Amino acid sequence: xxxxMFFAAAILVWSTAAFAGEGGNTRTERQNAILxxxxxxxxxxxxxxxxxxxESVIASIADIKRTYSDKEMNLVVIPLMKILRNHSDxxxxxxxxxxxxxxxxxxxxxxxxxxxxxxxxxxxxxxxLHMAR
Numbered sequence: 001x002x003x004x005m006f007f008a009a010a011i012l013v014w015s016t017a018a019f020a021g022e023g024g025n026t027r028t029e030r031q032n033a034i035l036x037x038x039x040x041x042x043x044x045x046x047x048x049x050x051x052x053x054x055e056s057v058i059a060s061i062a063d064i065k066r067t068y069s070d071k072e073m074n075l076v077v078i079p080l081m082k083i084l085r086n087h088s089d090x091x092x093x094x095x096x097x098x099x100x101x102x103x104x105x106x107x108x109x110x111x112x113x114x115x116x117x118x119x120x121x122x123x124x125x126x127x128x129l130h131m132a133r
Contacts, residue, residue, distance in 0.1 A: 027068075035068060039075050046079035058083075058095045062102045073103045081111045090121040097124070101131045 027035075042064075045057050061076050076099075083096040097115060100108035109132070116128035 043075040062099045077105045077108045
């Protein structure tokens with residue numbers, strides 16, 4: 001009985017994945033507009049907040065990029081680079097470096113490489129060095 005249930009679940013998962021693969025990668029204009037608005041709001045929020053909320057904003061940027069890998073997140077690159085370079089807390093600099101790596105923008109990747117060389121915190125340098133490889 002267990003093998004029959006497993007087989008039925010496997011067929012269901014496979015059929016769902018096959019159906020989603022046909023049109024699963026296309027987004028409507030409305031979805032693109034929502035993503036663009038979210039990117040703009042996150043970019044503006046990065047410039048004005050600090051503390052735990054900043055951590056959530058950076059995590060949201062990384063999550064959006066992981067979920068929508070084809071979405072270019074150009075508006076958030078510069079604010080993330082400012083956090084990577086200027087923030088007093090090394091934890092936020094590491095989070096910014098992780099988000100920049102996930103975004104994959106050339107300028108952001110270069111900033112992570114530079115942080116690996118010049119950041120004043122040994123931990124940040126070490127983590128950025130491993131991300132830059």
